[in-house]
Amino acid sequence: MQKIFDEVNSLDKRCYEEFGLSEDILMEHAALSMQLYIQENHSDKKTILIACGCGNNGADGIALARLLHKKFDVSLYFYSKAKSQMAILQEKRAKALDIPIIEEVIDSDIIVDCIFGTGLNKALDDDAVLLINELNSLDAIKIACDIPSGISFDGQVKSVAFDADVTITMGALKTSLFSDIAKDFVGEIKVANLGVQREIYETSTNKYLLEKKDLKLPNRKKHNSHKGSYGHLNVVAGCKKGAGIIAAKAAFGFGTGIVSVVCHENLDLPYHIMQTHFISKNCTAIAIGMGLGNYEIAEVQKILANDVKKIVDADLFYDELLLDVLDEDIVLTPHPKEFCSLLKLSNIADISVEQLQNNRIKYVEEFTSKYPKVVLLLKGTNVIISQGKNLYINTFGSAVLSKGGSGDVLSGLVGSLLAQGYEPLDAAISASLAHALAGANYKKNDFSLIPSDLIEEVRRL
Numbered sequence: 346m347q348k349i350f351d352e353v354n355s356l357d358k359r360c361y362e363e364f365g366l367s368e369d370i371l372m373e374h375a376a377l378s379m380q381l382y383i384q385e386n387h388s389d390k391k392t393i394l395i396a397c398g399c400g401n402n403g404a405d406g407i408a409l410a411r412l413l414h415k416k417f418d419v420s421l422y423f424y425s426k427a428k429s430q431m432a433i434l435q436e437k438r439a440k441a442l443d444i445p446i447i448e449e450v451i452d453s454d455i456i457v458d459c460i461f462g463t464g465l466n467k468a469l470d471d472d473a474v475l476l477i478n479e480l481n482s483l484d485a486i487k488i489a490c491d492i493p494s495g496i497s498f499d500g501q502v503k504s505v506a507f508d509a510d511v512t513i514t515m516g517a518l519k520t521s522l523f524s525d526i527a528k529d530f531v532g533e534i535k536v537a538n539l540g541v542q543r544e545i546y547e548t549s550t551n552k553y554l555l556e557k558k559d560l561k562l563p564n565r566k567k568h569n570s571h572k573g574s575y576g577h578l579n580v581v582a583g584c585k586k587g588a589g590i591i592a593a594k595a596a597f598g599f600g601t602g603i604v605s606v607v608c609h610e611n612l613d614l615p616y617h618i619m620q621t622h623f624i625s626k627n628c629t630a631i632a633i634g635m636g637l638g639n640y641e642i643a644e645v646q647k648i649l650a651n652d653v654k655k656i657v658d659a660d661l662f663y664d665e666l667l668l669d670v671l672d673e674d675i676v677l678t679p680h681p682k683e684f685c686s687l688l689k690l691s692n693i694a695d696i697s698v699e700q701l702q703n704n705r706i707k708y709v710e711e712f713t714s715k716y717p718k719v720v721l722l723l724k725g726t727n728v729i730i731s732q733g734k735n736l737y738i739n740t741f742g743s744a745v746l747s748k749g750g751s752g753d754v755l756s757g758l759v760g761s762l763l764a765q766g767y768e769p770l771d772a773a774i775s776a777s778l779a780h781a782l783a784g785a786n787y788k789k790n791d792f793s794l795i796p797s798d799l800i801e802e803v804r805r806l
């Protein structure tokens with residue numbers, strides 16, 4: 346996993362104070378990283394337009410223009426007059442080389458957005474909105490310097506943002522790049538070294554970006570085993586039985602030795618999935634909530650009181666019963682609307698889905714600081730998983746997963762790993778990665794995936 350930081354000003358400051366690096370040195374490295382990226386990946390291109398603002402993000406752009414001048418046909422466009430000391434200095438250097446400055450945006454092979462970086466501190470004015478829209482409309486390779494202009498420090502996009510193919514971010518990954526809203530603007534994210542290796546630049550953090558290698562698939566290395574060695578998951582099926590059945594199939598395909606669906610009604614299940622009317626004595630984990638509907642309160646209470654690992658999903662997020670188990674290391678997998686209900690039930694906040702989506706990390710942190718044992722997995726295009734103070738982000742998912750039943754597959758996967766003995770946090774992380782990577786591996790197209798395809802892809806991981 347890679348470290349993520351809410352802000353990097355303190356990391357820059359450490360470079361000045363502890364490593365004796367100047368702002369100029371850091372900026373030259375920022376520009377050099379962009380130059381190398383462009384030369385290594387787009388040496389066949391000819392024209393480059395660099396749009397600059399008045400602060401140090403603009404200064405990065407002017408320094409980049411100087412580095413690329415003559416190798417490419419570079420033009421500088423100023424959204425506003427240089428204001429920061431570094432921007433004034435870089436402009437002087439650029440002018441000494443007669444780098445072309447243009448008054449109107451022109452078609453170019455590559456556009457580099459250096460209008461605003463981490464210093465965006467107010468709403469975009471009409472001119473900025475017009476400029477960003479104009480740049481977005483051009484058919485070019487689009488590179489954002491540090492962060493696409495228009496994304497604020499907390500990851501919000503109020504009006505418009507630069508629509509990057511690649512974001513070259515300076516020094517370290519920033520939280521703002523990983524909001525659900527930002528995902529449609531940042532493109533591929535690359536980190537530029539600012540004069541020291543990243544591991545030196547970075548300090549400690551409590552936020553991490555998950556990588557493929559963080560997926561820990563179940564394994565069966567011991568031959569002296571039997572089905573019971575791989576756990577017994579009970580999936581409680583309610584009025585919408587399909588949800589429980591999808592979860593049960595996903596769990597079986599992900600390695601659980603025995604999977605039983607708990608339901609009073611007799612179900613037509615695949616032969617390898619068992620049915621039980623009550624929780625099995627030897628079950629090692631329980632999945633409950635998916636399609637639960639109006640289950641009897643006393644019965645749900647009894648199920649939740651079982652001393653095995655549990656994953657709770659869907660309908661139970663609307664029920665105060667859940668409050669009784671929030672002092673356990675239970676896994677909760679709400680989507681945003683369900684999480685809003687949970688925040689309200691737990692007296693943390695009474696907010697709309699939009700307010701949540703604009704501040705996902707903030708509300709996750711509020712919840713997990715009130716309930717530090719719970720493993721919370723907040724669904725979304727960038728899934729957030731958190732327990733206590735630590736927070737992990739899974740960005741591998743995509744719109745192929747926006748289908749009824751995708752969440753049921755996920756709860757089955759979490760339940761499967763819990764039943765097989767994973768710790769709740771590890772189960773949530775690996776299930777979420779398996780879910781998203783399986784979706785990404787489905788190559789037919791981006792619209793036709795159904796839960797059984799997703800389970801098939803999980804089985805192929």
Ligand SMILES: NC(=O)C1=CN([C@@H]2O[C@H](COP(=O)(O)OP(=O)(O)OC[C@H]3O[C@@H](n4cnc5c(N)ncnc54)[C@H](OP(=O)(O)O)[C@@H]3O)[C@@H](O)[C@H]2O)[C@@H](O)CC1
Nearest residue numbers: 371372375400401402461462463464465466467468469491
């Ligand atoms: N520090 C370092 O060592 C390094 C820094 N680096 C680079 O510096 C970048 C941060 O630079 P920065 O702090 O100068 O802020 P930046 O994003 O250029 O914008 C600030 C200017 O924009 C203005 N402004 C803001 N919002 C506005 C709006 N809506 N509409 C209009 N104007 C608006 C704001 O106005 P003011 O507050 O002055 O009124 C201010 O003048 C960072 O992203 C990275 O690229 C790298 O080189 C690595 C080393």
Ligand SMILES: Nc1ncnc2c1ncn2[C@@H]1O[C@H](COP(=O)(O)OP(=O)(O)O)[C@@H](O)[C@H]1O
Nearest residue numbers: 724725726742743744746747749750751752753
């Ligand atoms: N655009 C998207 N990008 C990434 N993941 C997505 C996207 N849309 C949906 N998902 C994932 O699909 C799942 C949907 O779950 P949910 O809304 O609970 O569906 P259901 O209850 O119908 O099974 C979640 O894991 C979510 O993170």
Ligand SMILES: [K+]
Nearest residue numbers: 458461492494
């Ligand atoms: K930018």
